[in-house]
Amino acid sequence: xxxxxxxxxxxxxxxxxxxxxxxxxxxxxxxxxxxxxxxxxxxxxxxxxxxxxxxxxxxxxxxxxxxxxxxxxxxxxxxxxxxxxxxxxxxxxxxxxxxxxxxxxxx
Amino acid sequence: xxxxxxxxxxxxxxxxxxxxxxxxxxxxxxxxxxxxxxxxxxxxxxxxxxxxxxxxxxxxxxxxxxxxxxxxxxxxxxxxxxxxxxxxxxxxxxxxxxxxxxxxxxxxxxxxxxxxxxxxxxxxxxxxxxxxxxxxxxxxxxxxxxxxxxxxxxxxxxxxxxxxxxxx
Numbered sequence: 160x161x162x163x164x165x166x167x168x169x170x171x172x173x174x175x176x177x178x179x180x181x182x183x184x185x186x187x188x189x190x191x192x193x194x195x196x197x198x199x200x201x202x203x204x205x206x207x208x209x210x211x212x213x214x215x216x217x218x219x220x221x222x223x224x225x226x227x228x229x230x231x232x233x234x235x236x237x238x239x240x241x242x243x244x245x246x247x248x249x250x251x252x253x254x255x256x257x258x259x260x261x262x263x264x265x266x
Numbered sequence: 267x268x269x270x271x272x273x274x275x276x277x278x279x280x281x282x283x284x285x286x287x288x289x290x291x292x293x294x295x296x297x298x299x300x301x302x303x304x305x306x307x308x309x310x311x312x313x314x315x316x317x318x319x320x321x322x323x324x325x326x327x328x329x330x331x332x333x334x335x336x337x338x339x340x341x342x343x344x345x346x347x348x349x350x351x352x353x354x355x356x357x358x359x360x361x362x363x364x365x366x367x368x369x370x371x372x373x374x375x376x377x378x379x380x381x382x383x384x385x386x387x388x389x390x391x392x393x394x395x396x397x398x399x400x401x402x403x404x405x406x407x408x409x410x411x412x413x414x415x416x417x418x419x420x421x422x423x424x425x426x427x428x429x430x431x432x433x434x
Binding site: 192 | 301306
């Protein structure tokens with residue numbers, strides 16, 4: 160089993176973390192999403208979500224835009240081209256890993 | 267159409283259109299504030315425009331094309347055509363939404379069954395099957411589907427630990 164799994168590169172921790180994977184996957188299916196929506200789909204607290212978004216932004220996977228909608232502050236998050244590539248690659252690798260594990264036999 | 271009647275129709279159309287637009291803006295704002303906003307991609311925008319225009323055309327065109335035979339056929343067959351085209355549109359819409367919201371499929375089946383029952387001479391054929399009944403059916407059906415969509419949305423989204431609404 161170990162040999163079959165050896166050919167898989169280690170997964171990118173920045174993308175693989177569950178909350179960040181949810182954020183990136185959601186952003187991959189739209190042009191942009193705001194902070195409240197991301198909070199609703201992840202169930203994270205404001206502080207936790209901010210932390211994850213900062214890490215993704217530092218990794219250049221998303222761009223964060225602070226603006227005002229009416230008189231209220233609004234945070235808009237957009238997936239970068241690099242982020243789109245990273246999340247697509249990640250899902251492809253997970254699919255490959257699952258397909259590879261399906262063919263494994265015990266013993 | 268006499269000018270007085272035309273004016274009445276125009277007032278009716280504007281009088282229903284403005285509250286509909288205001289209601290849409292209010293509901294969209296409420297959802298945005300409570301559940302956040304997502305901006306669709308340009309492709310998604312194009313497809314949703316196509317879906318909206320398709321629904322309007324599939325409803326209006328059959329009625330417009332056969333307007334001259336309204337009195338002869340008591341609107342029945344025209345309404346049947348609308349029910350069929352709406353059923354077709356609903357199946358397309360269900361497919362477009364990812365084949366998960368099965369209540370749209372159920373709604374299409376009901377519309378199709380009502381149309382078929384009427385054509386087949388079932389009790390509906392003897393009942394005056396007018397545009398108003400079809401409109402009423404579609405209104406009730408779409409409100410029901412909207413409520414089911416809302417239930418689906420509120421159940422699938424999570425409540426964060428912190429109070430929502432600090433940011434718009």
